[in-house]
Amino acid sequence: SSLTDKIKLQEEDKSENKKIKSFEELEKETRESSLKTLDDYFKFISELDRNDWFGVFVNAISSRFDPHTNYMAPDDKERFDVSISGKFEGIGARLQKKNDFTEITELISGGPAWRGKELEPGDVILKVAQGDGEPVDISGMRLDNVVKKIKGPKGTEVRLTVKKVDGTIKVISLIRDMVETEETYAKSSVVERNGVKYGIIYLPKFYIDFENKDSRDAGKDVAIEVERLKQQGVSGIIMDVRDNGGGSLKTAVDITGLFIEQGPVVQIKSAGTKKEVLYDRDAKVQWDGPLVVMVNNFSASASEILAAAIQDYKRGIVIGSKQTYGKGTVQNVIDLNQFVRGNTVGDLGALKTTTQKFYRINGGSTQLEGVASDVIMPDRYSHINIGERDLENAMPWSKIDAAPYDTWKKQDNFEKALQNSKSRMALNEHFQLIEKNAKWTKERKDAAVYSLKLDEFKKEQEKIEAESKTFKPITDYQNDLKFKPIPEDEVVMQKDESFKEKRERWFESLSKDIYVEEALNVLDDLQAKPVTKGEINLKKKGVKSK
Incomplete structure (x- = not known):
């Protein structure tokens, strides 16, 4: 491989007076x-x-x-x-x-x-x-x-x-x-389609400062973003926790509480002890309109608790990868120096150890199995085992008693929205290309035999490169949607060039994101007064590039 790389680099080098080796x-x-x-x-x-x-x-x-x-x-x-x-x-x-x-x-x-x-x-x-x-x-x-x-x-x-x-x-x-950690904070954007406004909140992690109770945390920040989106008059909210590896469980409970009346959110159990149930005890619902939670293979831990609770309450629709990461365990860091009196040997370090397991309110663990999406959308990892199930000695899935809870009754067209989304998935050529790419990626990852004859090896590499080019339309996709900042961010964008660049880069990535587009289609279907058929962007032709 190194030799063919050197040969290729030499062939591609267009500089003058270069020495051909x-x-x-x-x-x-x-x-x-x-x-x-x-x-x-x-x-x-x-x-x-x-x-x-x-x-x-x-x-x-x-x-x-x-x-x-x-x-x-x-x-x-x-x-x-x-x-x-x-x-x-x-x-x-x-x-x-x-x-x-x-x-x-x-x-x-x-x-x-x-x-x-x-x-x-x-x-x-x-x-x-x-x-x-x-x-x-x-x-x-x-x-x-x-x-x-x-x-x-x-x-x-x-x-x-x-x-x-x-x-x-x-x-x-x-x-x-x-x-910087600034980009780990919650942020939101507004998009208008067919005269209907929608909001998207992106949360990269469930952050908290344990030392300072007055400092920002994910629960407080998401509540602020929901309030700001309400002021913009949105008719639906997308909660995007793709690639969110987790963090503070308390903030996950607080965020779930913004969308439900009150009740259990997650169950926790240590070996040989009774289960502990964490509740949202606030009857106030900050957002009672249509809700979609977006997840992928890398949504883990606290993200899975949020998605599982929204799914179990039938409060919103979870869309994304076949399943989330599957990390359903809790770790504690134990300082080993506390066990040695009059320590003369120096710092002993610490032990990070698994002490508890998470369970959904329906009793099932999120360990290994994660959360299965209500609407499964193909991505390049669809056929690859990525997540907890790919790790050696991962703890098994298990089940305990369910916690008593009542499902959400204010969403009449839940099942219809699910069916419509699945029908769109089947028709959309762009998703079909993503699925084809996922199968090809799996074949490439499993490839373990390479020719030791240089010419044969080069031919194999050229074939791989040619095949990879057929999937270029995936990265060229545009969804024709204009994502805008909320007024509070607009003020900061005018003063801070770096903040402005980060926000604009996010808006640009949303306008190339077919998954967000389908999340908006689902929000259309969840409206009390349905958006008319002609208005929903079915895109049967699917693949477009600009």
Whole structure:
């Protein structure tokens, strides 16, 4: 692969006075850089100290219990605390180890990787280079060392050689920047269609500041956004928790409470103890109109609690991936220093351990199975096991007694809206192309046999590239909708250029989003006075590009 990359780069280089290297020279360079990478890896192994090996040993044991129980050495604990506070210089991507490889699990909204639009969850990082320096192969390297190579001062360049989800190899250049938490806050937009106004609230995580009760939290912020959308006279709200990995459970209960009268929201159980039920005790409903919750494979933990509660109450329609992530467990961090009196050996680090399990109000766990969407929309991960069920030693699904609750009675055309959406799914050519792409992505991910004859290998790679081009209309899609800021944001946009750029980028991504378009179709169908047939944008032709 490295050799064919070098040959291809040389063929594509259009610069003048370039020195054309022979095949033999390129092969010699490739062998030398591969040997250097292996030498670096063994050098790194030889540099591990007693504390490192202790961490490896303890985690080999703890990971047998479940994927979320692990020992954190003092350095790791410090990094964990930084990640909770959420301000650092880097590219703004979360990584995890998959065997010898480093995989991207999440892009932090507003960070360089998110802005660049070239990286996506599921991509595997093969090499890291500092600017135009020599790329270092990171296979087999420890995650914290990979992170050290990718992080760095604001304004510096890092180049990642990445194996994309579909199997193609790309070199992606990123300029490091300050990754801010501002983009983790709730935000909303208004869109008008056929004379009807709708609101969308995007929540990237369920944030809270445990130290300061007066500071912002997701529950308070979403309540404010709902109120602002009501003032704009919207007839339906989309709650978008796609890619939301969770956070504070309390805020998930508060947000659910905005949409229901009162009652249980989630059940929690520890081993050998009675279940605990968390309630919305406020009879006030802040929004009682049509509601759609958008989820995907990466909606996890607290996101799944919100989606499950809205679904169990039949309060709104959940649309998105076949199922959400499936993380139905709760972890606590235990400082190990508290157990040693008169500690003379130094900082002992901490243990992050799974202590409880989440259950829906209907009694079913969100563990492994996540939340199944009411309307399933294909995406590129449709045929790939992504989520808790893909992790070793994941805890099983289980069931407890349901909590008593009454379903929402104010939505008459619930079933009809579901049927209409499923009919549109079947007719829409663009969704059919996405489904075809999902099957192709699965084939590419499972491909494990490569020819060792250079010409054959090159032919295989060319075929993959040609096939990937047939799916280009997916990224070229436009939905002809104009997403606008709420007045409060408009004021800030006029004063703050960076805020303005982030909001406009969000509006642009919404106008290319077929999933949001279908969410609006569902809101049309949920109206008390239905929008007439001619007005609903069925788009039977589906694929459009601009």
